[in-house]
Amino acid sequence: MTAARRVTVRSRVPVPLARLSNRSTELISFRELRDGAEHLALLVDPHPGVPLVRLHSECLTGDVFGSLRCDCGPQLDEALDRLRFEGGVLLYLRQEGRGIGLYNKLDAYLIQDEHIDTFTANELLGRRADERRYDVAADMLEALGIRRIRLLTNNPDKIEQLRHAGIDVVAVEPTGAYVNPHNEEYLGAKRAIAGHQIDTVRSPQRQPPHV
Ligand SMILES: Nc1nc2c(ncn2[C@@H]2O[C@H](COP(=O)(O)OP(=O)(O)OP(=O)(O)O)[C@@H](O)[C@H]2O)c(=O)[nH]1
Numbered sequence: 001m002t003a004a005r006r007v008t009v010r011s012r013v014p015v016p017l018a019r020l021s022n023r024s025t026e027l028i029s030f031r032e033l034r035d036g037a038e039h040l041a042l043l044v045d046p047h048p049g050v051p052l053v054r055l056h057s058e059c060l061t062g063d064v065f066g067s068l069r070c071d072c073g074p075q076l077d078e079a080l081d082r083l084r085f086e087g088g089v090l091l092y093l094r095q096e097g098r099g100i101g102l103y104n105k106l107d108a109y110l111i112q113d114e115h116i117d118t119f120t121a122n123e124l125l126g127r128r129a130d131e132r133r134y135d136v137a138a139d140m141l142e143a144l145g146i147r148r149i150r151l152l153t154n155n156p157d158k159i160e161q162l163r164h165a166g167i168d169v170v171a172v173e174p175t176g177a178y179v180n181p182h183n184e185e186y187l188g189a190k191r192a193i194a195g196h197q198i199d200t201v202r203s204p205q206r207q208p209p210h211v
């Protein structure tokens, strides 16, 4: 049996971000990540105390194009706003489509258009309902010297997997429920099937980034 290789920081690059103005921000890459993906950490100088951490799984359609089929865009905005206010860490995990990839996610959307829920749609494509693992996120936090966190999420699986991987999640802070006419079924399935703590209160549309 080969010994597990330790994840270390590969580079820390200062990158000023318009929407995090006046904050010192670094993008951090890693060596030896267990799944070989190019996951990234955004570190914003935290206030003293237990840092706020957001694990954000990649969603090209929501994060970049503002797709209304999901809630990823406004959740990313919210996390960045929180970091601007109090600092912390955002792990941007390259787990597009809950781990099935972009093209498969687009195929899953066509299945969902027949009123099949988002988890069953993955399975009809021969994939698992959610293929994400967060042990890689725990490795990244450890490489940053962070073992105690406040986690920004509604997803019980993130909490459980991080704790199992040895991260002390001392508090869970809910992220918003960004409901719109196009994502109501998607959010309903996250709540009913995956146990997300979501209040399906309609929230404002995504706002343009602050500059
Ligand atoms: N397969 C699939 N993936 C989707 C769909 N809609 C969004 N996603 C993916 O779901 C993931 C959402 O990630 P997050 O926002 O980090 O996490 P979450 O599981 O919603 O949990 P929170 O921490 O509460 O936001 C991203 O990888 C999206 O690409 C969908 O309909 N099908």
Ligand SMILES: [Zn+2]
Pocket (backbone or CB within 6 Å): 059, 061, 062, 063, 070, 071, 072, 073
């Ligand atoms: Zn999304």
